Amino acid sequence: MASTVAIQPPSFLYRGKSTIFKNLRKSPVFAVRESRRHTTIIAKAAGENSDSSTSLSIIKTVQNAWDKSEDRLALAGLGFAAIVAVWASGNLIGAIDKLPLIPTVLEVVGILFSWWFIYRYLLFKPDRDATRAGWVRLRVNPSLT
Template sequence: MEGRMSTSKAKHTRSAPLLVKASSSDETSLDANELFTDLKEKWDAVENKPTVILYGGGAIVAVWLASTVVGAVNSVPLLPKIMELVGLGYTGWFVYRYLLFKSGRKELTTDIEAIKKKIAGTE
């Protein structure tokens, strides 16, 4: 009998953290509502909505197409392993070229900054 009582007490004390988790999910839903209102405000501020919709649709189609291509490549028996070896080789080259030595890290940093300036249009 005592074993059952201690088990029921343990179950009772375990349920308390679940109540805390439930209240944190309420906070998450409030954050989601704020997110939706922010997105709605930004969408209302967009002037050229058809272009944004076209680009979004194009991005979705591109992701779907890439997924299809990757699935097709993955179905070829030996090709995924070869691609994995190519990826590992490129990763090793990148680490050796840009991350291993201080001069390479500095070059990578300047290249990244130049790309940021091109994207931002401040160049």
């Protein structure tokens, strides 16, 4: 069972003379000690973390792919190529960001596109309703993309 201890400023926890932790002793988050300077909060996990099970399943999937592979040299080469591609794209983005005019131009393009999107889909009620209906239809049946 995991636990976390945090110290919060009084402005977040106090509402006048009473605290926000009156009836929270039964919940997984409760105040242990309260004073005017700080409050110690303890949060306890109720069950297993889904992130750890997801990472374990990813590791098992990679291990199974490695065990089933007949050409391990090619698989290692693909892994190395993926790492090099991530490194190169990071350096490319960093180089573009250092150019004096391009980040400003891209920012203006982003702002103009946001304005166009608001004008086209959100500003007027019929367009807003059509956009909302499209999102609802897509959420109900994701195969419509």
